[in-house]
Amino acid sequence: MTERTLVLVKPDGVKRGLIGQVLARIEAKGYEIEKLQLVRATKEQLAEHYAEHAGKPFYQPLVDFMASGPIAAVVATGDGVITGFRSLAGATDPTTAAPGTIRGDLGRDWGTAVQQNIVHGSDSTESAKREIAIWFPADEG
Ligand code: CMP
Numbered sequence: 001m002t003e004r005t006l007v008l009v010k011p012d013g014v015k016r017g018l019i020g021q022v023l024a025r026i027e028a029k030g031y032e033i034e035k036l037q038l039v040r041a042t043k044e045q046l047a048e049h050y051a052e053h054a055g056k057p058f059y060q061p062l063v064d065f066m067a068s069g070p071i072a073a074v075v076a077t078g079d080g081v082i083t084g085f086r087s088l089a090g091a092t093d094p095t096t097a098a099p100g101t102i103r104g105d106l107g108r109d110w111g112t113a114v115q116q117n118i119v120h121g122s123d124s125t126e127s128a129k130r131e132i133a134i135w136f137p138a139d140e141g
Pocket residue numbers: 058062092112113114115116117119120121
């Protein structure tokens with residue numbers, strides 16, 4: 001089934017010049033880039049996006065990091081793209097993420113635990129719908 005997912009290239013990925021590599025991996029896998037925008041996250045967007053992590057010890061540092069620089073927000077589409085992109089991204093922790101994945105090939109521990117892990121990808125159809133509406137408020141679905 002054709003799906004849509006929300007991918008974010010986080011501030012570390014943008015700063016390190018990795019937008020192109022992330023997009024290239026999405027496209028090389030045969031998914032389509034439907035929308036792409038460079039944005040500065042607002043506090044409101046981050047509070048909504050990370051609502052499920054509110055109150056966790058890493059919440060505030062994560063939100064501060066996500067507000068520290070531009071983010072590339074992407075809507076990618078294709079059959080199975082939600083799981084497919086998470087598989088391209090690799091495990092949350094870039095130190096243990098498998099080689100061959102975005103985080104495994106391009107990420108490492110920069111002394112900030114797993115906060116700086118280059119990309120975010122929606123984890124379900126419901127999350128994708130919710131997250132796309134946060135980053136592309138004019139999206140018609
Ligand atoms: P992501 O899966 O995109 O969304 C939640 C983010 O929280 C995750 O990426 C990491 O960047 C961050 N995160 C999760 N667990 C931790 C942790 N223990 N310490 C710091 N950041 C974390």
